[in-house]
Amino acid sequence: MKNWLSILASTVFGLALWQAVVTLTVPPSYILPAPWDVAETLWTARGQIAHHSLYTMGEVLLGLVLGAALGALSAIGLASSPLAQTLLRPMMVFSQAIPVFVLAPILTLWLGYGIWPKVIMALLIIYFPVTSAFFDALMRTPVPWLDLAQVMGANRRRVMWHIRIPAALPGLASGLRLAAVYAPIGVIISEWVGASQGLGYLILLALGRVKVDLMFATTIALAVFTLLTYAAVDHFCRHWLDAPTE
């Protein structure tokens, strides 16, 4: 309850600040529209925003699921094999030196204007945080647990499945929480490069027509959507992955 009050108070404060800037500096509406105008556009353009949101949401969710699955599998593969670590870890770290955004045009060139370059972009942007967080956790299994398993006569595959993976799930959870915030960024960038649907496309469209109120409305819709995605992922992590409270 206190949490909600704090969110509400913060929202009201932010809107008041925005309104104050508009009232005091009187900027042209194509530079900074007033909160009320944006709210009005949010309502009148709701059909358009909802239509494009569906595309963005689909791309983000697909990217999240694929990226999380691929990241989790990679982490397990790396943690199981010292050879894979030697061969792939440096390459993975190096690949992070490439800003993922520069790949957006290439992906569009290869995969066209449909949803796939966006999904792949989201996948690429979340792959490393998920892999890295889960891998680190997999490598930090408490040694006494591994000793116990060894005395019990366990093989490596079963130790991985019954001890190392469950013990590392909180690490995977922190990777997924990051991914929930990163994935929409990847999708929007990719939509800017080439799309005919989606919130990123709508922002560019509004910019071209100097509909700044629509740009603001779309941005707000995107922020709300990102928060909802985060909340959903957070809920999932709390329920399934986080360490049991003692």
Added chain:
Amino acid sequence: MTSPGLHVRGTARIGDTHVFGPLDLTVAGGEWTCLLGPSGVGKTTLLRLVAGLDRVTTLDGQIAASDGKPLQGRLALMAQSDLLMPWLDVMGNTLLGARLRGERPDRHRATDVLARVGLSDHIHKTPGQLSGGQRQRVALARTLMEDRAIVLLDEPFSALDARTRSQMQDLACDLLAGRTVLMVTHDPTEAARLGDTILIMEPGGLSPFAPPPGATPRPIDDPATLTAQADLLTRLRNSAA
């Protein structure tokens, strides 16, 4: 069940650094041997070497079972920390060994073992919902499920309060009867109550200490046990000096 004895002989080192020995340790089959000694003398290292867990220390010598068969697969280990998996309930933790070996978990036996350690009402609780004493009972149940002839105990009750500790000593002594037990402990009371053989480990090697008479677990108020406990403490104070 006739449990084999255990024989450890040799000198342990890490690289060129001497750790302990030369020593000659004989653990009688089917009996309870307590190993005491000052901190850092290498008691836990010795236990880990027997368990095949120490990858840093080299033992110039040998570790063998009295029947000449390999030790591997015949040992169980119980440590100071209960090592319960927080995501598994009591039943799941008790069946961990079977799961890790890919065997069919024997729930009936686990239910029986959990009843013997007094946890029948807690089978579906997670470790976070249990007290320290209850958690060590689960660890004991897990050890019993392993059904190994040789049991290594590394101060398993040292983190428990005095009352719970004495109860756990009674329980473990009862349930591990017939097995070969090697227990590292810091607690003279524990050694005096449980040891069929009591050994004091010092940098120079092992020296025996005559255990008090009577069957184990010896009563906590037994005068001979209390005297032995005081004598042990005196010995330890002198050896640490």
